[in-house]
Amino acid sequence: MTREELFNEIKRKKSFLCVGLDSDPKKIPSFLKKFDDPVFEFNKRIIDATKRFCVAYKPNIAFYEAQGTKGWESLQKTLDYIPKNIFTISDAKRGDIGNTSNLYARAFFESMNFDSVTVAPYMGNDSVTPFLQYDEKWVILLALTSNIGGLDFQTEKLENGDYLFERVLKKSLEWGNEDNLMYVVGATRADLLTRIRKIVPNSFLLIPGVGAQGGSLEDVAEFGMNDTCGLLVNSSRGIIFASSGEDFADQAKVESEKIQQKMEALLRSKNLI
Amino acid sequence: MTREELFNEIKRKKSFLCVGLDSDPKKIPSFLKKFDDPVFEFNKRIIDATKRFCVAYKPNIAFYEAQGTKGWESLQKTLDYIPKNIFTISDAKRGDIGNTSNLYARAFFESMNFDSVTVAPYMGNDSVTPFLQYDEKWVILLALTSNIGGLDFQTEKLENGDYLFERVLKKSLEWGNEDNLMYVVGATRADLLTRIRKIVPNSFLLIPGVGAQGGSLEDVAEFGMNDTCGLLVNSSRGIIFASSGEDFADQAKVESEKIQQKMEALLRSKNLI
Numbered sequence: 001m002t003r004e005e006l007f008n009e010i011k012r013k014k015s016f017l018c019v020g021l022d023s024d025p026k027k028i029p030s031f032l033k034k035f036d037d038p039v040f041e042f043n044k045r046i047i048d049a050t051k052r053f054c055v056a057y058k059p060n061i062a063f064y065e066a067q068g069t070k071g072w073e074s075l076q077k078t079l080d081y082i083p084k085n086i087f088t089i090s091d092a093k094r095g096d097i098g099n100t101s102n103l104y105a106r107a108f109f110e111s112m113n114f115d116s117v118t119v120a121p122y123m124g125n126d127s128v129t130p131f132l133q134y135d136e137k138w139v140i141l142l143a144l145t146s147n148i149g150g151l152d153f154q155t156e157k158l159e160n161g162d163y164l165f166e167r168v169l170k171k172s173l174e175w176g177n178e179d180n181l182m183y184v185v186g187a188t189r190a191d192l193l194t195r196i197r198k199i200v201p202n203s204f205l206l207i208p209g210v211g212a213q214g215g216s217l218e219d220v221a222e223f224g225m226n227d228t229c230g231l232l233v234n235s236s237r238g239i240i241f242a243s244s245g246e247d248f249a250d251q252a253k254v255e256s257e258k259i260q261q262k263m264e265a266l267l268r269s270k271n272l273i
Numbered sequence: 274m275t276r277e278e279l280f281n282e283i284k285r286k287k288s289f290l291c292v293g294l295d296s297d298p299k300k301i302p303s304f305l306k307k308f309d310d311p312v313f314e315f316n317k318r319i320i321d322a323t324k325r326f327c328v329a330y331k332p333n334i335a336f337y338e339a340q341g342t343k344g345w346e347s348l349q350k351t352l353d354y355i356p357k358n359i360f361t362i363s364d365a366k367r368g369d370i371g372n373t374s375n376l377y378a379r380a381f382f383e384s385m386n387f388d389s390v391t392v393a394p395y396m397g398n399d400s401v402t403p404f405l406q407y408d409e410k411w412v413i414l415l416a417l418t419s420n421i422g423g424l425d426f427q428t429e430k431l432e433n434g435d436y437l438f439e440r441v442l443k444k445s446l447e448w449g450n451e452d453n454l455m456y457v458v459g460a461t462r463a464d465l466l467t468r469i470r471k472i473v474p475n476s477f478l479l480i481p482g483v484g485a486q487g488g489s490l491e492d493v494a495e496f497g498m499n500d501t502c503g504l505l506v507n508s509s510r511g512i513i514f515a516s517s518g519e520d521f522a523d524q525a526k527v528e529s530e531k532i533q534q535k536m537e538a539l540l541r542s543k544n545l546i
Contacts, residue, residue: 022373060369062373063373063376065376069345072345073342093367093393093396100333103336103338104338106339121425121426123423124420127420142395142396147371147399148398149397149398149401153397156431159431164429164437167429
């Protein structure tokens with residue numbers, strides 16, 4: 001999917017919501033256990049309930065990998081079930097030397113046909129660039145994460161005055177551009193969004209920390225939105241586990257629509273729709 | 274496996290060799306293709322040929338994951354085939370927020386029963402500590418990697434004069450110690466081993482860059498060895514793909530024995546055996 005196509009979907013759906021398919025088998029409503037593949041049955045119902053209100057789905061690969069081969073099957077079926085006009089993110093946080101990143105790229109972009117994959121920057125250039133060799137595929141590079149440990153290294157000040165995450169952003173522009181690179185930016189750090197937008201004004205940011213993790217959607221839009229929206233805001237548990245009962249899909253619909261409506265207002269206030 | 278047990282194996286085998294099972298299906302001798310699981314058949318023969326000369330095996334997970342469910346089966350069978358007195362490293366370079374790292378820890382330490390897993394530090398504390406909650410299991414934290422991109426961020430100087438990789442080492446000592454933490458250190462940076470040993474004098478270092486990647490075993494021993502050896506030196510392609518013919522296992526034996534003999538001399542020169 002191209003950046004233009006993604007922005008068109010955002011305008012059409014009046015939403016920049018990404019639904020995180022962190023479908024922990026332990027949290028799935030028990031009535032689904034009777035099916036051969038409860039995780040897929042859960043995802044299918046979540047997708048049916050939320051697809052009108054979101055422009056992206058992001059399965060966190062750990063939840064599938066932890067189930068062994070069965071998990072990979074659930075993941076593939078889920079991916080095949082997602083409508084083609086919705087952007088897909090393999091939240092895998094991979095990053096290894098060149099040869100190996102090549103293999104991961106093949107796994108996620110060829111075998112599984114995801115639109116994008118999250119990548120950790122610590123190993124630098126040759127761990128990231130193999131993912132950038134595919135047309136209309138994306139790297140979403142970890143820049144400033146929303147977890148507490150994100151402050152251990154990412155906000156270290158370097159000799160030249162940059163934060164480490166700023167160095168990561170700047171360096172990444174030697175490898176790619178706003179048409180094949182996005183960045184993970186924790187919404188709880190809205191004060192730092194301004195610094196980020198100075199370096200990557202046109203790029204999409206994937207914001208994982210709104211909702212259960214406590215960031216403010218309004219702050220994110222205020223400091224992060226650009227003229228092609230430039231934001232994908234993720235919510236996982238707040239939507240997919242809004243209810244643990246048989247009405248989980250209905251509640252997921254309610255919650256995703258609620259967020260979509262807030263997003264519509266924000267897009268309007270920025271004259272993007 | 275405890276640190277003492279690992280050192281005992283090193284003394285018994287007079288070796289600190291780790292064999293990297295980067296068993297790319299495209300490079301496996303063609304006569305193995307007739308088997309149901311060529312990757313496992315390849316690994317089995319490599320293990321039979323090299324197990325006398327090494328103390329650790331390190332499958333790089335990418336090579337298995339890229340094969341989908343079949344790859345995970347090959348990996349599990351390989352792991353089950355490795356003798357219990359040999360240390361096993363899941364070279365997965367994972368690292369995600371706490372909940373998710375918990376799942377990865379469960380996958381690699383419970384479902385698959387690896388002794389250790391490589392972890393990327395960028396997301397900090399809560400991405401690493403879930404792996405440290407298991408007795409006799411290890412985190413091998415990326416510190417200074419041997420690939421060219423390793424210089425993009427890891428050797429950035431911080432405001433206080435530390436390199437970023439030194440900050441990673443120091444910070445990690447708040448989370449664990451030499452009995453549950455090792456570090457990946459690129460052998461091509463032998464000049465920096467001295468700095469590393471000042472911070473983690475007693476810890477084991479996993480050195481991936483000797484052999485095909487060009488580091489010197491003598492330098493590594495000179496600057497990195499401590500009084501429990503403290504080194505696991507990996508060789509992958511130089512051993513497992515020493516020959517692409519039917520004699521691949523024999524050649525793997527020859528190459529691993531060659532390295533073991535050099536290691537024996539180095540252990541003697543340090544009076545460790």
